Amino acid sequence: MLHSILSQISHAYQWTGYKHIMITILLTISILGYGLAVLFMGQSFTSSARWGQRRIWATSTAALAAHILVIALILSETGFRQFNMAATLSIISALLVIFNVSRGSSRESQLLRPVIFTFALVSLVIAAITPLQAGQALTTRPGVTIHVGLSLVAFSVLALAALYSLQLYYLNRLLKNKRAHALSERLPPLMTVESYFFRLLTIGTAILTLAIMSGFLFLENMFAPGQLHKTVLSIAAWLTFNCILIVHYWRGVRGKPIIIFTLIASFILILAYYGSRFVRDIILS
Incomplete structure (x- = not known):
């Protein structure tokens, strides 16, 4: 499924060469990172091992960093003028992840983290299959x-x-x-x-x-x-x-x-x- 989604990027965004490779790599890192973080969080409910928490931190940090770079690349291609539904979903999900992660290891933030990470993952999938020029320019x-x-x-x-x-x-x-x-x-x-x-x-x-x-x-x-x-x-x-x-x-x-x-x-x-x-x-x- 991931391969099918990423294979549409060339057609949707019409990027070639360096930018195409970068966006593909970053989307892969972010989508897989959020997915693994959610999986590890599910495992952490039955185990409190520190190495499990370190895995969550590593995968979610990589996912968020790649997520932010994906948004920057998408917006820079349109001169920061094309805020379609997919782009705004990606920005909002990134902000939600930042707000949530900034709360650290507090229990109330950890309880919501799988939901927020899943939303971020879905928003990136939507961004990957949405044409860059969709919507009206601002x-x-x-x-x-x-x-x-x-x-x-x-x-x-x-x-x-x-x-x-x-x-x-x-x-x-x-x-x-x-x-x-x-x-x-x-x-x-x-x-x-x-x-x-x-x-x-x-x-x-x-x-x-x-x-x-x-x-x-x-x-x-x-x-x-x-x-x-x-x-x-x-x-x-x-x-x-x-x-x-x-x-x-x-x-x-x-x-x-x-x-x-x-x-x-x-x-x-x-x-x-x-x-x-x-x-x-x-x-x-």
């Missing part, structure tokens, strides 16, 4: 670049917050069913997860605020026909995230209602960003 004006950068970071942080909300739900279910004691050595403290979740939600909402403001400042018309639904859905997600934070910090609300509305807001944000890109980059292309 202007390279500094203001637009700032807006795109803020949007990608906000999406990544809020996606990570959504994953932590699912982890909170899982831990709450274990505690209610009195099954957490048997897994206590593997599970993170509930309050630690909750505290980090709200921190991510606050930071992500703040960055999303800046992203929306920069859109109104630097884009020509946020309510143009091609941008209208994206703008409306982004604002709806932003309002929902802010309402969650207000009821939490002001009224002390936590638990299941917060988790449900976080997932709803995250789904709206996904529709805002990837709904239009799916139509434009996949269906229309």
Whole structure:
């Protein structure tokens, strides 16, 4: 399967010589690295040997380094103007890996790591089989670049917050069913997860605020026909995230209602960003 995917790179990207060889090698390293890291993490649940942790660290580090280089090569080929769905998925997954790995060996980050690494692997497979010129080119004006950068970071942080909300739900279910004691050595403290979740939600909402403001400042018309639904859905997600934070910090609300509305807001944000890109980059292309 991997050979079949990589064999399409020449046709999809029309790269030859040095660049073709480099992208093929880097994609292979990253995809295999994430896959092996997930496999080793699965084995680590039944063994706490240090050599197993070193294997996870080595494979995931190699995968992330190759992942970043792949993104740089893809974007440099288009002068950093072609942010299609595949490219943005790769960037967001790389940011998620960086955010997760930066937490080190904390139990709450390790619990999510297999999911994030698998998402990164899938995003690279999608990038490998997506034509480079798919989607519409962006202007390279500094203001637009700032807006795109803020949007990608906000999406990544809020996606990570959504994953932590699912982890909170899982831990709450274990505690209610009195099954957490048997897994206590593997599970993170509930309050630690909750505290980090709200921190991510606050930071992500703040960055999303800046992203929306920069859109109104630097884009020509946020309510143009091609941008209208994206703008409306982004604002709806932003309002929902802010309402969650207000009821939490002001009224002390936590638990299941917060988790449900976080997932709803995250789904709206996904529709805002990837709904239009799916139509434009996949269906229309």
